[in-house]
Amino acid sequence: MDYFNYKNNKLFAEDVEVEKVAAEVGTPVYIYSKATFEEHLQKIQEAYSELDTTICYSVKACGNINILKFMAGRGSGFDIVSGGELYRVLQAGGNPSKIVYAGVGKTDTEIVEALNADIGYFNIESEAELDNLIRLTKQHRRAASKQPKAALRVNPDVDPRTHTYTTTGKKETKFGVDIERARRVFADYGRESSVKLCAIHIHLGSAGHTVEPYVEAIEKILALIEQLRGDGFTIEAVDVGGGYGADYITGTAPTAADYAAAIVPLLRGKNLKLILEPGASIAANAAILATQVLYSKAGGRKKFVIVDAGMNDLIRPPLYDAFHFIWPVKVSEKFVPQQRDKDLQLVGTEVVDIVGPICESADFFARDRALPPVKRGDLLSIFTAGAYGFSMSSNYNARGRAAEVLVDGEKFSVIRKRETYEDLTALEK
Numbered sequence: 001m002d003y004f005n006y007k008n009n010k011l012f013a014e015d016v017e018v019e020k021v022a023a024e025v026g027t028p029v030y031i032y033s034k035a036t037f038e039e040h041l042q043k044i045q046e047a048y049s050e051l052d053t054t055i056c057y058s059v060k061a062c063g064n065i066n067i068l069k070f071m072a073g074r075g076s077g078f079d080i081v082s083g084g085e086l087y088r089v090l091q092a093g094g095n096p097s098k099i100v101y102a103g104v105g106k107t108d109t110e111i112v113e114a115l116n117a118d119i120g121y122f123n124i125e126s127e128a129e130l131d132n133l134i135r136l137t138k139q140h141r142r143a144a145s146k147q148p149k150a151a152l153r154v155n156p157d158v159d160p161r162t163h164t165y166t167t168t169g170k171k172e173t174k175f176g177v178d179i180e181r182a183r184r185v186f187a188d189y190g191r192e193s194s195v196k197l198c199a200i201h202i203h204l205g206s207a208g209h210t211v212e213p214y215v216e217a218i219e220k221i222l223a224l225i226e227q228l229r230g231d232g233f234t235i236e237a238v239d240v241g242g243g244y245g246a247d248y249i250t251g252t253a254p255t256a257a258d259y260a261a262a263i264v265p266l267l268r269g270k271n272l273k274l275i276l277e278p279g280a281s282i283a284a285n286a287a288i289l290a291t292q293v294l295y296s297k298a299g300g301r302k303k304f305v306i307v308d309a310g311m312n313d314l315i316r317p318p319l320y321d322a323f324h325f326i327w328p329v330k331v332s333e334k335f336v337p338q339q340r341d342k343d344l345q346l347v348g349t350e351v352v353d354i355v356g357p358i359c360e361s362a363d364f365f366a367r368d369r370a371l372p373p374v375k376r377g378d379l380l381s382i383f384t385a386g387a388y389g390f391s392m393s394s395n396y397n398a399r400g401r402a403a404e405v406l407v408d409g410e411k412f413s414v415i416r417k418r419e420t421y422e423d424l425t426a427l428e429k
Ligand SMILES: Cc1ncc(COP(=O)(O)O)c(C=O)c1O
Pocket: 058, 060, 061, 079, 102, 203, 205, 206, 207, 208, 241, 242, 243, 244, 277, 278, 279, 280, 281, 387
């Protein structure tokens, strides 16, 4: 679900013409829909309202502070993985007690910053990290701050059935500790007075398409929690991570209500607070990347459409083999897409590769894709680009990062300026 629709054969972000944004701000440009973000958050809040639930939006998906600010205003907490993300959330006015902090390589500086901020939970990924947190807490905790709480990240060894690069909850990943070792960790650290180990965290991976892996994983950790409680430990919360599907193809992802229908009954009456860390399911559909056609050319049997966005702007297609629906911003009536799909082959389309200007063969957005005929200067929309789009962008080939624009009804504003040549060299003194 999102608020990017064709009206009178032109693409609109909410009530703003995409062409108008591109004319004023230039391309490539990320265009976000505030209503889409808010509606996704609200649907998750409603779906889990029966339980004591904290939704911690995953900052890594899309972390512009203007976005974090209105998400915080709507009651969202935040899942962070670095000192930089903590800084962003605090800048945005996020509630520190609703922050959960994962990541296998937290530095001492980052841990102390999070201790000073009184975050909700440190999501602990190894015994060595917990040792370090305890040591730093003893050295640095201020008298006024709360006793830090920790959740042990456990590997439930469940396959989320997604790309190997986005699979995190199986054995032999670098994340968390094996479920068989969790009791040992609690035996060693569960009675520690400086850091309260009182929750379990899992994150299966990203870009899931099905509910079943969550059911399987939650059943496993509920059994673990029962054992831990039997051993005399207090477990107050379970954080089931993120990874819920987004509609890269229209109507293919389970909805928040679908996930909740399977998850809530498992947790009902278990005296556990629930934490969720959705990223893509909130942000992916909340943006497009608008880009302009520079050139068309033939190469062997192939046709290429070369656009002004590159893999430095959106790396998901080469990195994850990810599908993004791509379509012209202005079309004739017969090309108005009724849905976003891999096989949308309307009469009159051409099969092309849509590629960027970067000096890498991996710089592509789509291969062998049917597209209505386009010419130099036409605008294309790369849909469902809100998650891991701008946040994964880089300056490769000395390209300034794209501008970010937030649309709110009939209004739009630039929430991050396009980077200039001066920005590229500003730190190189
Ligand atoms: C620990 C953790 N939580 C939540 C997320 C968000 O995942 P998604 O954007 O797929 O919902 C991630 C993504 O990598 C993660 O590593």
